[in-house]
Amino acid sequence: MNNKSRLIPKSKMWISLTIIFLPVLILxxxxxxxxxxxxxFSKLSKITVSISLVGMFxxxxxxxxxxxxxxxxxxxxxxxxxxxxxxxxxxxxxMSLFSIFDNEIIFFESTDFSAxxxxxxxxxxxxxxxxxxxxKAKKELNKNE
Amino acid sequence: xxxxxxxIPKRNIWISLSLxxxxxxxxxxxxxxxxxxxxxxxxxxxxxxxxxxxxGMLxxxxxxxxxxxxxxxxxxxxxxxxxxSVFFGVxxxxxxxxxxxxxxxxxxxxxxxxxxxxxxxxxxxxxxxGSQVYKLRKELTKND
Numbered sequence: 001m002n003n004k005s006r007l008i009p010k011s012k013m014w015i016s017l018t019i020i021f022l023p024v025l026i027l028x029x030x031x032x033x034x035x036x037x038x039x040x041f042s043k044l045s046k047i048t049v050s051i052s053l054v055g056m057f058x059x060x061x062x063x064x065x066x067x068x069x070x071x072x073x074x075x076x077x078x079x080x081x082x083x084x085x086x087x088x089x090x091x092x093x094x095m096s097l098f099s100i101f102d103n104e105i106i107f108f109e110s111t112d113f114s115a116x117x118x119x120x121x122x123x124x125x126x127x128x129x130x131x132x133x134x135x136k137a138k139k140e141l142n143k144n145e
Numbered sequence: 146x147x148x149x150x151x152x153i154p155k156r157n158i159w160i161s162l163s164l165x166x167x168x169x170x171x172x173x174x175x176x177x178x179x180x181x182x183x184x185x186x187x188x189x190x191x192x193x194x195x196x197x198x199x200x201g202m203l204x205x206x207x208x209x210x211x212x213x214x215x216x217x218x219x220x221x222x223x224x225x226x227x228x229x230s231v232f233f234g235v236x237x238x239x240x241x242x243x244x245x246x247x248x249x250x251x252x253x254x255x256x257x258x259x260x261x262x263x264x265x266x267x268x269x270x271x272x273x274x275g276s277q278v279y280k281l282r283k284e285l286t287k288n289d
Contacts (some may be wrong), residue, residue: 043242054236093197114258
């Protein structure tokens with residue numbers, strides 16, 4: 001099927017995992033060895049998070065099972081994507097609503113979430129939703145066998 | 146079909162559009178009459194308005210545009226547009242972070258704000274989905 005060729009084979013999953021964890025490890029290493037004093041740490045951490053986000057996206061596009069790529073998995077991915085976006089919008093909306101009741105306007109500083117944090121939440125939710133759907137389908141198949 | 150039930154009928158499109166347009170008009174009026182005090186509650190009001198607009202854009206995305214909207218092809222269109230929008234968001238942040246490292250004080254513009262990013266993502270999603278539906282419609286009328 002056409003969709004299968006677009007997905008990344010499971011054997012190449014190490015690439016996604018390396019892209020996620022290696023930048024974080026480098027950042028921790030830089031922080032622990034006081035290298036960060038020489039660099040602008042906030043800018044460096046932004047790049048690190050962005051690279052990790054690419055890794056998370058690649059993980060989402062990995063072919064998890066042999067029949068991954070057919071209509072059922074297509075539906076799983078669509079549901080996961082939509083859920084991620086709905087989750088982010090409701091999160092932003094509820095945080096904005098919460099800030100109304102904050103009289104001293106201390107909390108609303110934290111409602112000004114960075115774009116990176118919101119995208120991490122979206123991708124985490126997408127991965128969680130896809131993973132749980134695939135797990136449920138696998139369990140159902142095992143039960144039928 | 147099951148997916149069709151999830152979608153919002155086209156005759157209810159006014160809900161999505163009013164969720165987008167009314168908050169903008171409200172914001173413009175507040176700005177004109179100088180009701181927005183950014184030192185106190187102005188930011189909260191703008192955040193709320195921005196969230197409502199985002200909600201309206203999402204509802205617009207899950208509207209049933211054509212009669213056969215809900216079958217596998219449209220499901221694939223929605224998947225492609227959602228995936229490309231998330232990919233667009235990730236690439237946008239990566240490029241901006243690199244740009245931020247090279248140049249100075251680019252963040253002051255507020256490009257790393259979550260509302261701005263969500264707006265860009267949803268805009269891209271609607272654009273990709275709309276263009277795909279438009280192309281299909283054109284193809285169908287050509288064949289007829």
